[in-house]
Amino acid sequence: MWSIVSDSSCDLRAADFDSPTVRFESVPLRIHVGGRDFVDNDQLRVPEMLTAMASEKSAASTSCPSPQGVSAGRQDNLLYNLR
Numbered sequence: 001m002w003s004i005v006s007d008s009s010c011d012l013r014a015a016d017f018d019s020p021t022v023r024f025e026s027v028p029l030r031i032h033v034g035g036r037d038f039v040d041n042d043q044l045r046v047p048e049m050l051t052a053m054a055s056e057k058s059a060a061s062t063s064c065p066s067p068q069g070v071s072a073g074r075q076d077n078l079l080y081n082l083r
Helices: 046-054
Strands: 001-008 022-027 030-033 038-039 062-065 079-080
Touching: 030 046, 038 046
Parallel strands: 001 022, 001 079
Antiparallel strands: 030 038, 030 062
16 A cells, blocks of 8 residues: 655645555645745635745745654655655
């Protein structure tokens, strides 16, 4: 069994995969603005993040999903989509 792990910016969704040997998992992208981290999930407050970005002098950055961000038991045989 293989798992394909991507961050939430990926256009692929679990419904796109119908395979007994491949699982798809999406983990939230993290957006770093100044000293704050915003997580791309259902609780992300976009207006708050945009306000933080507008007031921050340095550029925002993102980080790739880490193995710790993947569900327990799925850390073996991972294919990472690092875009």
